[in-house]
Amino acid sequence: MSSKLTVLVHGTGFAGQGHAQAFRDAGADIVGIVGRTPDVVEKVAKDMAIPYFGTDWQLALETCQPDIVSIATPGGAHVEPITQAIQFGCHVFCDKPLTASGDTSQALYELAEAKQVKTAFAASFRYMPQIMHAKALVASGRIGEPLEVECISHFNLDRHIPFGWSHTIENGGGRLNNNFTHLLSIVTSVIGDNILALQGEVRNDMPQAPVVNGVHNFTQRRNFIPKDINDPSLEWRDCDVEWSYTVLMKIESRLPAKQPVSVLFKHGGLVPRFNEDHIVFHGSKGSIYIKGHYGSGPLYLWDDNKEWQEIDLPDSIRSALPDIDDDTQRSWTHLATQLVKDLSGETVESYQGFKEGAEYQKIIDLIRQNDRWIELNSSH
Structure with a gap:
């Protein structure tokens, strides 16, 4: 039996394919990939020689039994699949933003802490x-x-x-x-x-x-x-x-x-x-x-x-750093490697997780409120 850590990827676009390659470069085994569109996820899986593919995330978790999930969809689609993965006991590698709001990001951070799973937040430049x-x-x-x-x-x-x-x-x-x-x-x-x-x-x-x-x-x-x-x-x-x-x-x-x-x-x-x-x-x-x-x-x-x-x-x-020319891919691979080594019991440099992802999202919410202006009237 292989001793490699196993990874299930959520997302079939640029980030999904990049995450899959990053974890392969990090020494993990990509056991499955999930996407929205059946023909697209099938093509990506076959092109990347990924054995399992489908459109049902919960079914993929149950079928693949991954150690790690990699979330590579847009931020607004993160809450449900991450929640399911954490409840399933998976460690989570997630691209930025963590979610679309500070409240939901904080809830995911607290859930990950409660379930004692490790997280990596890929604001990786x-x-x-x-x-x-x-x-x-x-x-x-x-x-x-x-x-x-x-x-x-x-x-x-x-x-x-x-x-x-x-x-x-x-x-x-x-x-x-x-x-x-x-x-x-x-x-x-x-x-x-x-x-x-x-x-x-x-x-x-x-x-x-x-x-x-x-x-x-x-x-x-x-x-x-x-x-x-x-x-x-x-x-x-x-x-x-x-x-x-x-x-x-x-x-x-x-x-x-x-x-x-x-x-x-x-x-x-x-x-x-x-x-x-x-x-x-x-x-x-x-x-x-x-x-x-x-x-x-x-x-x-x-x-x-x-x-x-x-x-x-x-x-x-x-x-x-990994010997990779592309800046995005090299950065993903380096962070994926830190997570894989950490889960394998090796000592690694500290890396960002859901704590930082939640903090960043709460900061973004504050900036978007745009209420820091001091209005001047004609008498000034």
């Missing part, structure tokens, strides 16, 4: 190599006392991408759920986990989207944009999520510091960038600048030399 490099540089004191962080990104998404889960709060859409979660995970990994205060505002720049059939893979949705956006026969649906956000935070530094670290998250989902998206960590003795919205690199250091100098990635970080 904290495992980008240059982010790990920045964490090591900050920890070693290269920039002194951390003071300020700046995360700036502009995605220039097409305003006519077809209506789908990403357009509604109920289904787990919005840029906070699908961009901010990664950035918050990145910043806390480098600076510290204790979030002290926040304020923020959001903006919906896409009040409606066209309805188009046939979109299955989220990453291919641009290919389905209608050729004639003014076609009077097109159906349109209302969107209720944010496409842009600005968030300010105070985070307690992991290193001794006189005051909290000030953090700015600025994201425009539908507007073009002029210069590079970037992440910057400023300290009392220097600064770290990383190109790319999720820190893809390269990384530059400003120190006593009073100029920006590109710093090579240390071999120790390169060798600690």
